[in-house]
Amino acid sequence: MNIRLEIVTRENWEKAIKLGVSRNQLNYVPSVAVSLAKIYIKPDGEDVEYIPFAIYDDQKMVGFIMHAFEENTTNSFWINGFLIDKKHQRKGYGKFAFAEMVNWIKNKHPQCNEIRLTVHKDNKSAMNLYKQYGFNPNGVFFGEEEVWYYSVKR
Numbered sequence: 001m002n003i004r005l006e007i008v009t010r011e012n013w014e015k016a017i018k019l020g021v022s023r024n025q026l027n028y029v030p031s032v033a034v035s036l037a038k039i040y041i042k043p044d045g046e047d048v049e050y051i052p053f054a055i056y057d058d059q060k061m062v063g064f065i066m067h068a069f070e071e072n073t074t075n076s077f078w079i080n081g082f083l084i085d086k087k088h089q090r091k092g093y094g095k096f097a098f099a100e101m102v103n104w105i106k107n108k109h110p111q112c113n114e115i116r117l118t119v120h121k122d123n124k125s126a127m128n129l130y131k132q133y134g135f136n137p138n139g140v141f142f143g144e145e146e147v148w149y150y151s152v153k154r
Contacts, residue, residue, distance in 0.1 A: 003096040005053040005065065005104060008036065012061065016054050019064050019085040027144075028120040032064045035081035044068060048076075055084070055097040062088040065101050075114035075149075077105050082117075082126075094129060102133060106152055113152050118145035 008016050017033045032052075039050040047070050055063035063084040070076035079101055084094045105115055117135065119126050121144050130148055140147040 001092065001096060002058045003093065003100055004056050005097070005100055006056055008052040008054050008064075012054055015061055016052075016064055019061070019083065021083050022086045022089070025083075025086075025123075028123045028126065029083045030081050032081070032083070035064065035066050038066075038068075038080075047071075050080075052081075053101070055093065055100075057088075057093060060088075061085075062093045063097055065097060067101065067105060069105075069109065069112075071109075074111050075116070077109055077112045077115050079105075079115065079117040095132070098129060098133060102150065115150045115152060117148050118142055119148055120145050 006012070013036065017031070017036070019032050021029060036052055038044075039052065042048060048068050049071065051067045053065050053067070054061050055065060064081060065079060065083075066081040068078040068080050079098075082094075082098065082101075084097070102115060105112060117130065119130060133150065135148040135150045137146050137148050
């Protein structure tokens with residue numbers, strides 16, 4: 001397995017928007033198209049920047065993950081829209097891709113002392129993954145999604 005993150009561009013966006021999850025996961029994660037729309041719409045405010053990544057195993061696109069952040073902060077570094085395509089689930093891609101994203105954020109933003117994400121209250125498999133990497137719930141909810149955080153140790 002050779003997992004890498006590659007920014008979604010005009011060369012790979014059409015393939016990225018074809019990625020999807022199984023029917024029972026549809027309420028847990030936005031579609032790639034919705035995640036990409038956030039870059040233009042900026043629903044989290046003008047100061048938030050978004051970087052969308054396709055997840056690859058060698059040359060095969062297997063998933064999507066997005067990073068949202070406010071540059072001049074220490075704790076507004078988010079992981080959004082994380083999904084592994086339904087055809088590639090249960091093969092370990094999620095674990096490796098998630099670790100890759102956490103490391104990318106830590107390396108790209110040395111001022112970051114906290115990484116955050118939201119997880120649907122019923123998405124137990126995602127919660128288990130996030131716990132493995134040291135994320136914990138903070139008790140704040142946005143609708144049916146709870147904010148989880150990871151304290152970056154340097």
